[in-house]
Amino acid sequence: MIIAKSISKVRKIINKAKKENKTIGFVPTMGALHKGHLSLVKRAKKECDFVVVSIFVNPIQFGPKEDYKKYPRTFKEDKKLLLGYTDLLFFPYVETMYKKDNSTFVEETILSKFLCGASRPGHFKGVCTVVAKLFNIVEPDIAYFGQKDYQQALIIKRMVRDLNFTVKIKVLPIVREKDGLAMSSRNTYLNEKERKEAVCLYKALNLAKNIIKEGERDSKVVIERMKNLILSYSSAKIDYIKITDPYTLEDVEKIEKKVLVALAVFIGTTRLIDNILINV
């Protein structure tokens, strides 16, 4: 595994791989890797000749009151986890990615208004900008994203379509802990009690699935039931619970075809998200 901190080194190595007709698989991450990330890297290794992983905690996707500074940085452990699956690890400095007078941004303006975009203004602009940059640096054939960040993956797909990037986007299933909690780098913020209560997101999604499967078609009723479940946990504070069209992310009132049930919940001060696609 080669580790590159500079863009020019990445370009040199990628150009060589491309000249050898290798397909490039790419997994952009913020590090603090867990089994969710690894499922993406392993899939990339299966499907592509040359696997690039980036680790970059992207400052411009964090709001001023968010956790940029305390976001977990575990490079040594990350490196070990990637061995055997990764050909090139791109680990740039912030100053490498953003010049002092950086002034160009990529913004998706419709899908970004919903769900996490409503709670985190500017977040997806930061995500789109850094991913566009990374796509231009790595020039991957396939890039892999996790469904836990469903909205992010949908927005990246839209960006790829709208700006005519050639990369193919693949979205892989959520990887969960034994109790159902979706893997997330932010789970490390939770204390013991919070960690136990964090399962409420998954429980609420399961409840939604069950009552929809049983015939409930009114989103309000489903959301109310989820809310009650979550608020029975003392650490939980709801940011949003939404039942939406999986393609437009617009609210669905009557559940008549496939829906996305998505939620964001603060467990203590830690904001967690989760989601499920439900077919009816």
Added chain:
Amino acid sequence: MIIAKSISKVRKIINKAKKENKTIGFVPTMGALHKGHLSLVKRAKKECDFVVVSIFVNPIQFGPKEDYKKYPRTFKEDKKLLLGYTDLLFFPYVETMYKKDNSTFVEETILSKFLCGASRPGHFKGVCTVVAKLFNIVEPDIAYFGQKDYQQALIIKRMVRDLNFTVKIKVLPIVREKDGLAMSSRNTYLNEKERKEAVCLYKALNLAKNIIKEGERDSKVVIERMKNLILSYSSAKIDYIKITDPYTLEDVEKIEKKVLVALAVFIGTTRLIDNILINV
């Protein structure tokens, strides 16, 4: 010369050229080609193995009250002018470039606030977005722009740097009519009297050059002299006259190093721009 209306056709042809190790030169235009455009295409032909020209009147870079509808479309003549210099002419439909639910934009947020950006809000966002798309479609090694649109070229260079595009940007000198009027597709809007008076932009730039060369260092004085010259033409209405730093586009009060003198003037209802770099 191959003409392609679809993105997939462009990609197929470009991929073939790249496999043959050809360098790709690219000249993005809105058509209504004149000698200014042709100077770019001819330079591309000299420097690159494979020359791509795009003709696309980009709706999203026009304001609601601007001339998108009446912008000259002269495809037959354009085609003839490009023969011998162009390998691939990309001439897409609007619907090919923008899906109905297109929602992703590229925005440069600092340089775009000055000069034409102040008069034409959203203009450079439209330009950056379409140029980013075209770069992703054509994947050129070198792209050519004219200095008449100095600010545009500067912003594109910034975008390329900030978003890590690999293309190299070259900016070629303004091509002028015999009387000094900068070549522009919009010159065709001018009636006979206006065409004569349109020379006032060039005359004002020359005046600025002369009085700065003679030692004037106060931008206010220079601008006042330019203003008086222009307003002696009955068809002329000034949009802006600015003396700025050529890199930041910020106003310069005391002229102590290289400056950009740039102006936009309405001749009748036609908005024309011109500029000059002056070394002191």
